[in-house]
Amino acid sequence: MRNPRTGWLLLSPTLIILIIFGFMPFLYVLVVGFNEWNIFAAEDGLRFNGLDNYRRLVFDADFLHSVGLTIRFAVFAIASEVVLGFLLAQMLTRKFPGKSLFRIIHTFPLMVAPIAVGAIWRLLVIPGFGPVPFFLDRYFDIKYQIGSYPEQALLTSIIMDIWHWTPFVTLTMLAGLSAIPREPVEQAKVDGANRLQVFWYVTLPFLRPVLLTTVFIRIMDAIRTVDEVWMLAGGGPGTRFTGIYIWRVVFPRTDYGYGSSISLVTLYLTVVLCWLLFIAISGRRKGEVE
């Protein structure tokens, strides 16, 4: 008979690490979020202010704007990555000349650090030096200035994210497609299903767990995006996403209390968004069991 103590003993290092580096900081942020704390205030130290920080963020137009921008960024970037990632994964399940080379090159962006991705794209799109504004101006008469047009800055951030993270989606989709048994697909074809019907009624249901996991990971990543966009546009109008807004409140402004409350609300929004998506994709309803 197994001794449960052995299990706990084996788990204890992980649990201790989790408590120290995960749970304790969370508790700390939770406590700080109920306080006014700015180290450069006339009166130093934490001062309990109840729910003031949360009341403040509800009326903080900059914060609300950053949430709206982040959602736009996440929706467009992730939707594009999923579609492109699926198509590329489908392509990679087939044989074609240079497939191995393509797979290696296609995975390159994943290996680049986010800060370097931001730097590369900044060099590409900075007016006066970057090739993108130069060619757009010369051949299409388009003024491409991410510092002057917030929509262009947002669009560039989305394209940069797609470039960086589509390979990740491709790889997970490829794994999911490879795991689909051949029999149901062949059975569907024998029964006269066309390609769209095979995709909708066979492939997609089998891919659903992989899709869900991939989208969850990408949502969490997209909502906390800071470094790439920071390098690209410094978090100016059009790219002042929630992560960057939190960074500005916590670091240059040293407003730790307010920054903590925004962090917690952002975490809450992320969880809610993932849960809603889980319901939508998995099709689960109240009371249903797996």
Added chain:
Amino acid sequence: MKKLFTIVLLVAFALLANMSLVTADMHDWWADAAAPYAGATIRGVSESTPPSNYVADVLAAQFTELTGINVEFETTSWDQMYSKAINDMEANTGIYDFVYIEQDIIYSYLAQDYLVNLTSFAADNPDLAYEGYDESAFTSFADYFKNADGDLFGVPMEAFVKVYLYRKDLFEDADIMAAFEEEYGYPLAPAESFDQYADNAAFFTAYGESMDMDLWGTTVQGSTGHPASTYEFLESIGPSFGLYNWGINLDAGSAQSANGGALDGDTAVEALTFWLSMLPFAPPEATSSTWDEVASSFAAGRAAQGWVYGENAAWIATDESRSAVTGNVGVRLPVTAEGVIEAAEMGEGYIGYYDGGAFGIPHSSRNKEATLLWLQFIGQQSVQAEWAAAGARITHTATFDDPLIAEQDAKVDGYYTLLEEQGPLFAGAPPFPFHAQVREVIDPFIQRAILGELSPAEALSQAAMAVDEELSRLGYGM
């Protein structure tokens, strides 16, 4: 004759011997004083600027050779430098033994008691006090880093003013001069008024377009994703119109005109309106430009005139590997509104920004003694001239008279002379203990004004209200 020659030879030999003895003594002193700390490593953080890079590339190696103390010097971006230093000092982690203290942040650091009093620390450790280091040798810029008792908290390592640069090759071209005079009815010249500045800007932008050149009429440090735009407005453009101390009345605890402030006043609106009106005449990268990109744009020959931080003047004017306008850089005082220079001369205002910084030792440092030696090393007179020539910064009064600087001065169109003679007309940032906090509040409004989402009056009115709210939250408000 032979006797005279022998005497001259002997005297020369004696002088040489004396010099080598002095040098040997100096070497011995550093080695002896540093002996207990030899092999130690001191770490520092600073913004990546020409003066800082000289410290990292040249001075650190010299110091290590003399003392055996290793210097790890991290040069990073401006924002990262602040957050790294403040986090370290606040959490008392002791990662950094010396930190860069920008003139504008010193008041915040002193209010938080982050820094070691260098004057008293040296007095308490006479064995570490190097005789070649003299606090009184610094220019008056060092006063920014002193407390009320005159004790120093940072060894000045860079000090420069933000000047008006223009391209002499364009301004002195006969054809261009004739074309300008024909169009505007007066001779082309470096700007001395805002109207003239605007005419120059419009003219050269049109000229660049007509000649199919990558040339625009002015620089604008107008990044919409960086505080650099707020700084250019508050510290350079505003003062040149007579808007001082960011329009914040510290006594009244307000930035609003109705309460004694001036951030939303007529002068501020006029200044912002003028500055924004220059954007169409600036290179397209202007709205993505911080101080670094402005210097790079000017060095690339993309602007005919502009406001450029003086630390870049030397390399723009002399370094052919990085600049396309070497030998053609003119330096003048920035343009000012009527009466502003007179007010500055009477000590009732200032015309622009006297920028710079110092290295200080945080209380959290674990190697204070070794770091004190390092700071004295970079603060001694003998290393100043070459550093000043490389970084266009002067922190010692005597450096102005150094032959190397005189030679460099001619190449940079008298920048160093301007710094020495006109430097007192400029001023550092106001003594706010909440510098970054309030600037962060102002940033979004300036950026939205640059994008055209807010008019200058709307932007400044909303900024002033937001500043007052923040001051109140910080405990400095009304």
